[in-house]
Amino acid sequence: MQDQLREAYHFIFEDELLEEISRVGVLKCVVANEKIIEIGEFVKSMPLLLEGAIKILREDHDGNELLLYFLERGDTCAMTLSCCMGHTKSEIRAVTEMDTRLIMIPIEKMEEWTAKYKSWRNFVFESYHTRLSEMLDAIDAVAFLNMDERLLRYLKDKAKINHNETLQVTHQQIAYDLHTSRVVISRLLKKLELQDEIKLNRNNIRLLKL
């Protein structure tokens, strides 16, 4: 854990803070497609991502999901952060996109470190900043783009996150993330295939253009 922590965060945090993190933080390894945080849950600790990726989802009253954004190494979840500080329930769901290693920080440390470490303050502000930007991207997508454009963007994002231009995913799973139906996704994927953007196979999709 020490090594991975240093590798992922030594550019950002001073040594003293890194040491404190490894002292109070708890290493957690999660396999792919596991729920980490559920909507309505109280959040008792904050995740720092060492390796892997997490997707952040919003849900409406009928249980329909919408993917907001992905988190990668070096990210933390500003929504969680926000919930920690406000002592409120989580407004989002977090699910591992792949096998993931993260360090959980008890929330008591948050306030303490914010006062004590400038690098921590900057990290927190930086996190809020990037997360707000990603929220804007998410809004842009649902407000301004058609489904075929959103789909292509989704596929490219997912390929980037997975470091692999061949995605192991079913049409139904995509439909959940984009909050639409399987039939619509199949229809549009076929259209993208005819446009030579992608190659379709059972349980996987290969991107031909990045």
Added chain:
Amino acid sequence: MQDQLREAYHFIFEDELLEEISRVGVLKCVVANEKIIEIGEFVKSMPLLLEGAIKILREDHDGNELLLYFLERGDTCAMTLSCCMGHTKSEIRAVTEMDTRLIMIPIEKMEEWTAKYKSWRNFVFESYHTRLSEMLDAIDAVAFLNMDERLLRYLKDKAKINHNETLQVTHQQIAYDLHTSRVVISRLLKKLELQDEIKLNRNNIRLLKL
């Protein structure tokens, strides 16, 4: 300014900080429907709202607008805040919804106060928290609601912000805020009138149910 500042913020900030704010802050009075911040502009100071209201808009590459949320007394713009810290350009447009008084704080003070005042830190975190929540509401609206539901929600929000159940607004203005066309808004407003939700008049709309 002193009085209004104290009135709006004395619950939140300690006296020492209030004094510093009134020393370095610049009072700014803006009439309704004035642009305060434009997309792509660098932000050199941070607004604290004393009185009035501001609407925050997002724009796509074709110049289409979308209302994200309103700011009221006691609010600050987390997006601006975020831009200040990151020294990046504004991602949003801010327009006064009515005559508004605000205090502009030079960004240099931000970092200083964050280290110095606990109440300031809490205020900043609290702002990020509420803004993220409002962004989620905005996403919920565009992703999960039909236009008639969004319209009704918009009218109610606007009535609340203006402290007046009769809105001085044209169908075209609503269409801009909701990123749709005037014809659609007229159609849906008429439907809402038939449902006894509202009463339509030239240049104004009265809400019958709150």
Added chain:
DNA sequence: CAGGTATTGTAACCCTTGTTACTGTGCGGG
């Protein structure tokens, strides 16, 4: 290998929303 299940392809249909076009009406300025 047979049967069951998950996945994908596709057609037909409908609803919401966007578009175009035209009409009517209230209001202010010359």
Added chain:
DNA sequence: CCCGCACAGTAACAAGGGTTACAATACCTG
């Protein structure tokens, strides 16, 4: 008072995307 303009009402049509239904195909398991 009349003209022009901003605002609103409405019809007709198009497009995007959601829904239902069913067929075809791959894969897994007993």
